[in-house]
Amino acid sequence: MTTEQIQLVKGTVPVLREHGVLLTTHFYKRMFEHNPELKHVFNMGNQQNSKQQTALAMAVLAYAEHIENPSVLMHAVDHIGQKHTSLDIRPEHYAIVGQHLIASISEVLGDAASPELLDAWTLAYNQLAAIMSGHEQQLYDTQTAKKGGWTGWRPFIIKDKIKESAEITSFYLYPSDGGAVADYLPGQFISLRLFLPELNLLQPRQYSISCAPNGQYYRISVKREAGSQHPDGMISNRLHDAINPGDIVELTAPAGSFVLNRKTLSRKIFISGGVGQTPLLSMLEDIVDNPKEQQIPITWIHGCRSEQVHAFKDKIAEISVSYSRLDQHIFYENIPSERENFYQGRVELSLLKEEIISSQADYYICGPAPFITKHYEFLIEKGIPQHAIHFEEFGPASLQLN
Structure with missing residues (x-):
């Protein structure tokens, strides 16, 4: 890109800051009208709740701001690439997206979208697409190089379905x-795809793997979305209501950058809300099962509404008996009686600040976006460095904390 073209792209930053979601909303509407087959690829629940439009607007803005040196965005590129490979996104999809993105810029900006500006954004998008698809090809290559690895969608059979609480059920998935x-x-997720008769679409959803690697199966633990007819909860509820042992589902290979840091044997502090404990449970089980890591101190902090909806409480209690360096603190909004290390609210x-604030610890937070933000900001205020705080937001990324 020429200096003039770079400046043209950077000149759109104020517009993207103010009207980015308007642009991306127009873009998705346009793309699905012209390429309805992509409705089978995208999570249509995230279209209705605007999460995907917001996430894309933030990504386009970040790219425009750093157009002179996109290498500083490699952390974001990897995060998005992990999501894309889990949805089997390929280079041909980038060509379709590019066509509709440039057309949307023209249609939304109107007379302000000069031919020179559109040419500059076309070059900028092609540069980004090359970066993204190149990185994603490396991820695909890594997946296929593994024993048992694959790309694309692979059929798995559900061999067991276990109710973990009043709301959460686990599914044990074996290659068919x-x-x-x-x-x-530990900490990675898989994408699962089902046909939804209500929408007449195949729909993918990401679920964290909730067990340590074992060489035999994947386990996902899924929360029922009570009374939800919104597309966001349809896959989860269909798993609860209509999918049983013996049924076949399709999966993509494990992906995700929210993973256990094995570079140090520092203390691990896991902080979760509700079903957000699932990736942390995979990390916990993996540490406990690894003889080399038997001396790592672990603090398990979990919150949910009540004991009835508290999944895996017996499993954690069992681990705490055999693994002496595990402490747990449980928060219930409705607590039946006072017990040690149980808290109301x-x-x-x-x-817990006296017990958990440490310069020699890694912190892992998973739950709804407000939950993550609250605890991230608390840890930062207490002097915990950013690099020691890891978090996972379910769905398209909307948090910019690191």
Whole structure:
């Protein structure tokens, strides 16, 4: 890109800051009208709740701001690339997206979208597409190089369905072809695809793997979205209501950058809300099962509405008996009686600050976006460095904390 073209792209930053979601909303509407087959690829629930439009607007803005040196965005590129490979996004999809993005810029900006500006954004988008698709090809290559690895959608059979609480049920997934199960990093997720008769669409959803790698199966633990007819909860509820042992579902290979840091044997502090404990449970089980890590101190902090909806409480209690360096603190909004290390209300790290604030610890937070933001900001205020705080937001990324 020429200096003039770079400046043209940077000149759109104020517009993207103010009207980015308007642009991306127009873009998705246009793309699905012209390429309705992509409705099978995208999570249509995230279209209705505007999460996808917001996430794309933030990504386009960040790229425009750093157009002179996009290498500083490699952390974001990897995060998005992990999501894309889990949805089987390929280079041909980038060509379709580019066509509709440039057309949307022209249609939304009107007379302000000069031919020179559109040419500059076309070059900028092609540069970004090359970066993204190149990185994603590396991720695909890594997946296929593993024993039992694959790309695209692979059929798995549900061999067991276990109710973990009043709201959460676990599904044990084995390859229907009898082949090997690709290994993964604790904390990663898989995409699962089902046909939704209500929408007449195939729909993918990401679910964290809730067990340590074992070479035999994947386990996902899914929360029922009570009374939800919104597309966001349709897959989860269909798993609860209509999918049973013996049924086949399709999965993509494990992906995700929210993973256990194995570079140090520092203390691990896991902080979760509701079903957000699922990736942390995979990390916890993996540490406990690894003889080399038996001396790592672990603090498990979890919050949910009540004991009835508290999944895996017996599993954590069992681990705490066999693993002496595990402490847990449980927060219930409705608590039946006073018990040691149980607290009334939502998770409040301030009640535990003397026990958990440490310069020699890694912090892992998973839950709804407000939950993550609250506890991230508390830890930062207490002097915990950003690099020691890891978090996972379910759905398209909307948080910019690191």
